[in-house]
């Protein structure tokens with residue numbers, strides 16, 4: 418899973434993962450794995466058809482605490498299930514006679530990944546004749562359903578109306594994707610991307626403390642073109658910005674991400690603006706800012722851009738003894754928006770320094786009219802540019818300052834957002 422997805426904030430939270438009869442059931446193993454690695458506790462419920470595609474043993478081996486498969490032990494044994502691993506028999510703790518109710522009492526969220534047309538229909542009509550549907554009907558917290566099926570089955574009014582009803586009842590439908598499905602037909606019906614399902618679970622578990630707020634980010638490097646093929650840039654990967662974008666989105670913010678070249682994947686809930694140069698980034702930021710509550714400026718913007726040579730390629734033969742290029746200053750996006758800041762708008766800036774970190778963080782906080790500044794030293798091993806971790810010094814305008822240990826960028830983002838809400 419992507420290194421900028423949050424983990425620590427969700428350790429110990431509990432999820433029930435339902436799996437139904439679809440060829441895409443094998444992808445549920447990856448979802449279990451991702452949740453497990455993030456420290457979440459997971460139980461699994463397989464329909465009888467689901468267990469024909471993937472064995473309960475696979476889920477148990479990959480970290481599921483309990484695996485339910487069928488209402489009665491005998492029913493599963495008859496179906497050739499995996500013996501004592503099936504039928505709601507809890508490995509080590511014995512058969513759970515109220516297995517249809519246990520996830521509702523134990524888990525904080527329930528996702529069915531993939532959800533077949535039958536399971537959607539069962540839940541819509543309240544049919545509790547099967548363990549997984551019964552568990553869904555008895556589940557009082559967020560229920561997410563990720564349909565996967567043949568495109569004609571998906572388009573059928575029965576399925577569409579079931580999904581509309583489920584949505585109306587407050588359940589979350591993770592729309593299937595378009596493409597070539599397992600039966601080789603083209604259309605909508607593919608199980609939603611694993612990353613989207615994973616983040617949807619985390620969102621369901623997150624306090625929506627940024628709900629109703631609009632947040633803008635700049636992220637990644639900028640690319641300042643010189644001739645037809647050459648440009649001036651830096652090694653920023655956009656991972657720090659992506660960590661902020663995802664964290665704020667999970668916490669309910671409307672997120673607008675202005676992305677330099679090479680920025681990582683972002684979930685579709687985030688509005689993404691792909692740009693190349695600092696001037697394009699500035700124009701997009703200027704256009705968005707008046708509507709925003711927060712601006713987070715993680716981009717490593719080129720401070721200068723070369724005087725352009727033009728559209729064609731500069732020829733080596735034209736400068737056999739070398740040559741010079743002159744540079745012009747580009748816009749300081751953060752400083753410009755800091756000057757235009759309206760009451761209530763809050764700005765977070767970044768400073769990547771090679772020395773005197775704390776002094777320059779304090780200076781930039783004031784010079785750029787930021788509310789919070791996050792600084793890191795360049796050159797610390799596995800910290801800063803391109804890595805998945807960061808060691809930062811954070812300061813705000815009220816004079817509060819903290820130095821944090823090396824930690825994943827996703828955690829830095831989560832904590833800075835906590836701080837931002839307290840300002």
Ligand code: C5P
Nearest residue numbers: 714715716718748749750751766767768
């Ligand atoms: O001045 P300096 O580049 O050190 O400031 C870093 C902060 O300012 C970062 O938050 C960066 O995204 C932002 N910045 C900007 N436009 C620039 C240069 C930096 O928005 N041209």
